[in-house]
Amino acid sequence: MRRAHRVRQVVNYVNLSTPLGLLIARIGRATTRRGERGLVYAHGYRIPFPVAGAFTVGNVILTKHPDGYLTGPLLDHESRHATQYAACVGxxxxxxxxxxxxxxxxxxxxxxxxxxxxxxAGLDDGGYPYALPLWRRARRRGRRAGAYGRPAD
Structure with missing residues (x-):
């Protein structure tokens, strides 16, 4: 494990965000395992809130999906959230x-x-759209803007 990941792991335990994430995983009846980068993966989360493919609390990434879901850009995105917990003091x-x-x-x-x-954390990596502000969309309506302010095809 890289030094930065170890530091993040320790900071997130001390600031209580990782213990909270583990508690949420337990309440949501998720199965936990150690993952890459000092993270804990919690698969099979059963509470329908929040509505997301995955979400992070401390160094714990929770998802309703089975093991193997947390890879590639999504893992990068959620790992950045774990770093944000450390930077925001938990x-x-x-x-x-x-x-x-x-x-x-x-x-x-x-x-x-x-x-x-x-x-x-990277909107694309998290699977989120780039939405124009509402005031910009109002101006584009005259130009037939599609969803989230993008020009229609």
């Missing part, structure tokens, strides 16, 4: 993330497209 990240999602919803109608945490 549990305050939850409040900041919810606020950023609400702001994104107000700006463009989508909770991730203008969420600073999702943008820094």
């Amino acid at each position: 549990l305050p990240m939850l409040v900041l993330y919810v606020a950023a999602s609400g702001l994104s919803l107000l700006v463009c109608g989508h909770p991730a497209s203008w969420n600073v945490f999702e943008r820094l």
Whole structure:
């Protein structure tokens, strides 16, 4: 494991975000295992909230999908969220993330497209769309904009 991943792992245990992630995985009856980069994968999460292919709390990545789902760009995206927990001193990240999602919803109608945490983690890697702000979409309506402000085909 790289030194940066080890530091992140320790910081996220000390700031209590990883223990919270493990508790959420247990409550959601997910099966946990050690993953790459000092992460813990929690597959088979059974609670229908949040609505996402995967989500991260501390160094724990939770998903309703079976083992093998967390690979490639999605794993990169969720790993960046684990780093954000370390940088935001743990549990305050939850409040900041919810606020950023609400702001994104107000700006463009989508909770991730203008969420600073999702943008820094890579919207494409997380499978999120790039949505134009609502005020820009209103101007484009005259030009027949499609979904999320992109020109229609």
